[in-house]
Amino acid sequence: MFRTHSCGDLRISDVNKEVTLSGWVQRSRKMGGMTFIDLRDRYGITQLVFNEEINAPLCEQANKLGREFVIQIRGTVNERFSKNANILTGDVEIIVSELNVLNVAATPPFTIEDNTDGGDDIRMKYRYLDLRRNAVRANLELRHKMTIEVRSYLDKLGFLEVETPVLIGSTPEGARDFVVPSRMNPGQFYALPQSPQIFKQLLMVSGFDRYFQIVK
Numbered sequence: 001m002f003r004t005h006s007c008g009d010l011r012i013s014d015v016n017k018e019v020t021l022s023g024w025v026q027r028s029r030k031m032g033g034m035t036f037i038d039l040r041d042r043y044g045i046t047q048l049v050f051n052e053e054i055n056a057p058l059c060e061q062a063n064k065l066g067r068e069f070v071i072q073i074r075g076t077v078n079e080r081f082s083k084n085a086n087i088l089t090g091d092v093e094i095i096v097s098e099l100n101v102l103n104v105a106a107t108p109p110f111t112i113e114d115n116t117d118g119g120d121d122i123r124m125k126y127r128y129l130d131l132r133r134n135a136v137r138a139n140l141e142l143r144h145k146m147t148i149e150v151r152s153y154l155d156k157l158g159f160l161e162v163e164t165p166v167l168i169g170s171t172p173e174g175a176r177d178f179v180v181p182s183r184m185n186p187g188q189f190y191a192l193p194q195s196p197q198i199f200k201q202l203l204m205v206s207g208f209d210r211y212f213q214i215v216k
Contacts, residue, residue: 002072008044012091014077019094021046022072022102024132025065026112035062039073039094040112042137047080047093048073054095061099068112068129070103147214159210164199166192166216 003022010019023041030036033052038045050062065071075096084090109125110118112132123130130136151161167190170177177191193199196213203211 006043007039007041007046008088010046010077010089010092010094012079015079015092017077018074019077020072020074021048021094023070024112025067025069025071027067028062028065030063033059035059036093037062037065039071040132044089045087046089047084048075048096049078049093050096050099055097058096058099061101062096065101066105066107068105068108069101070105072100072102074098150214154212157210159212160208162203162208162211162213164193164196164213168193171198 001020004020005014007021007023010017021039021041023039023046026038026040026045028035028037035050035052037048037050039048048062050059052059073094073096075094075098077092078095080091080093108129109122110116110129112129114133114135116123116130116133118126118130131140154161167180170179170189170191171194175194177194179189179191182188182190200211
């Protein structure tokens with residue numbers, strides 16, 4: 001099984017459960033004979049504990065993990081001695097009994113943190129890394145929830161969602177067309193519609209008196 005829970009699921013009521021988690025290594029810190037790793041996925045962060053006295057080879061393996069390594073662990077949920085009120089899983093930790101490295105990773109070009117040290121240019125270059133940050137993910141989740149609410153509201157009012165074409169034949173108007181070359185028809189072009197008016201009119205005369213579209 002790839003995982004039994006996400007990294008944001010576990011609570012104090014899950015203490016003593018055997019679980020399997022998968023995710024990215026957020027950060028690692030060594031304190032005495034113990035190694036602590038924050039494991040992150042889309043849903044949150046869970047602290048992992050490796051004890052050198054209990055399993056020295058496993059602890060040594062954990063010490064070799066770098067940031068953004070993809071790992072899978074199995075272990076037992078334990079109540080944390082020092083709780084973290086800043087995260088939902090801050091009351092528990094996982095005493096790891098098995099560690100599998102699913103994918104190693106080079107050191108990322110910027111920190112995957114809310115307050116990252118990466119500038120706009122480098123974040124756009126490595127967009128797939130930037131999307132792992134909480135702030136960016138939260139924006140996508142907010143947009144998702146807003147579109148669901150808009151669709152639900154308009155649906156109750158009897159509106160029908162219709163997606164109209166994004167490429168059409170050029171129709172000379174006041175502004176210059178944004179043209180897109182046709183690969184199948186060399187020398188010919190499509191254009192982005194300057195106004196959805198023609199499609200609105202087609203829908204209206206077809207009987208769709210209430211229509212909406214969430215544009216991309």
